[in-house]
Amino acid sequence: MYINNLFRRRALKLTTYASKYIRKKNSKTDADRKDLKSVVGLEIHAQLQSKSKLFSAAANCFESAANTQVALFDAAIPGTLPIINKKCVEAATLTALVLNCKLNTISLFDRKHYYYADMPAGYQITQQNLPLATNGQLSFYVVGENINKEIYSKTSFIKQIQLEQDSGRLIHDDSSQTVLVDLNRAGLALVELVFEPDLSDGLEASSLVKELLLTFECIKTCSCKMEEGALRVDANVSISEGEQMGTRTEIKNLGSVRAVQSAVDYEIRRQLNLIKAGKEIINETRGWDSVLNKTISMRDKEVLQDYRFMPEPNLLPLNLNMIDVDKLQLSIPELPNATRKRLMQTYGFNIRKASILMNEPVLLKLFFQIMNEDSSRNPSRAWNIITIELVAELNKINMKPVQCGISSNVIGEIVDLLDNGTLNLAYARKVIGELLQSVNKSATEIVIKNNWKQITNDSEILKFCEEAMVEYPKAVKDYKKGKVKAIKALIGSIAKKTNNRADLASVSKKLEELLKSNN
Ligand code: ADP
Ligand code: MG
DSSP, X not given: OHHHHHHHHHHHHHHHHHHHHHHHHTTSOGGGGTTEEEEEEEEEEEEOOOSBOSSSSOBOOTTSOTTSSOOTTTTTOTTOOOOOOHHHHHHHHHHHHHTTOEEOSEEOOEEEEOOOTTOTTSEEEEOSSSOSEEEEEEEEEEOOSOTTSXXXXXXXXXXXXXXXXXXXXXXXXXXXXXXXXXXXXXXXXXXXXXXXXXXXXXXXXXXXXHHHHHHHHHXXXXXXXXXXTSEEEEEEEEEEETTBOOOOEEEEEEOSHHHHHHHHHHHHHHHHHHHHTTOOOOOEEEEEETTTTEEEEEEEOSSOOOOOOEEOTTSOOEEGGGSOHHHHHHTOOOOHHHHHHHHHHHHOOOHHHHHHHHTOHHHHHHHHHHHHHOTTSOHHHHHHXXXXXXXXXXXXXXXXXXXXXXXXXXXXXXXXXXHTTSSOHXXXXXXXXXXXXXXXXXHHHHHHHHTOOOBOOHHHHHHHHHHHHHHOHHHHHHHHTTOGGGHHHHHHHHHHHTTTOBOHHHHHHHHHXXXXXXX
């Protein structure tokens, strides 16, 4: 108790000193504060995809009934011992390799002590002092939604990658006012990736997370199901002034790419407002409330928590000679950056188009299938159909791309029907809509059955144009007087009359011809 008080007093003294310092700093005018800069550093926990847990034989199964996947060791029954799962070591090592880390052939496990109801042992086995890997990096593109904004590439450096145990889960049951403990997750293998504070805003942070997700999808070491908590992001945010780093806050457990972006940007604004108002930033842990769209204080960290780290006595040092690192290195598939480059070089896409396709692995696969099935296909048209039309139709019925059962050769068929003029875009959308209802049909079948073929026949087009000119004499007169926009009324009337089936490019060409000749 005495020691505790001593620490607390010393910590308080430091805090008071810090606030005085900040108050003094904040007496500056806005003009002096031009060099305020936001700084963001991420810590990411990714669950490794293995059949069993890191140190026990219990299964890794998200959907199981509560407390059915718990070995005695996971429940911290005295006398039980950890046995390291080689598959988890392989998955973590592969992750470290693709993130360009330096592997430590020997690494060590430590106990990190803290009390929480979802962690019966009272400590977590992690790697604090000598982790599995250090000094990595991840490069990615920062692509905003605003198409006028510049796209740039960025590299975030990785301080370390460590293997550690996941905790169990607490379930708050409001109806009975009780907290339930589920230990199914307790002891699952995690890698924690500690990134350096080298990002500057929410978009950069979310872009990094997207690239990491793509990388994991590629090497399949993590399921990437953020909605199941398989990848969780803690974002550290501070405002620096010139060379002087600011006090940071940590936003815990962000569970979606969107949450990472919104939470970081919110927190930057919140801190800037405090600084401008001459107030101090408190070193604290915050949570993201996705309903209120704000970060909320959870606990302050002004008094340093002592985790009483100690070497884990029940585990030998982790020696990577237990696995075949060279074989892992050789197994690395094409990584997202290389795929992106291939999309740009082979199909002539710009970064934005390549990135949009990359963001959805199912659609990317579909694109490659379509192009492999017939390499003479128009890649831009395939891109449009997949990333715009198909996605729009899926959204209409609240379906995700993974749920889309349309096969690549049917989508390819639509691309071809558009390319050879059999279909126009309006009807391509309808065909996709029908296909989503009955995936077994072919596109051509649907077009013929519904009479959805585009009208391209010259004599038919001529007939529609002549009729329209008779029916809308005012538009014809206006056009001839120099109001060229009046042609739109004529085109529109033909579109309407043919239920959007007429090939409007030919219509507009033919109308111009007629209007100019018929003086
Ligand atoms: P600690 O040892 O206190 O946990 P670390 O150096 O391990 O601190 O950093 C933890 C995380 O906090 C890292 O992801 C790092 O990028 C981030 N971080 C550190 N300093 C800052 C800062 N001033 N602003 C934003 N993030 C920071
Ligand atoms: Mg840390």
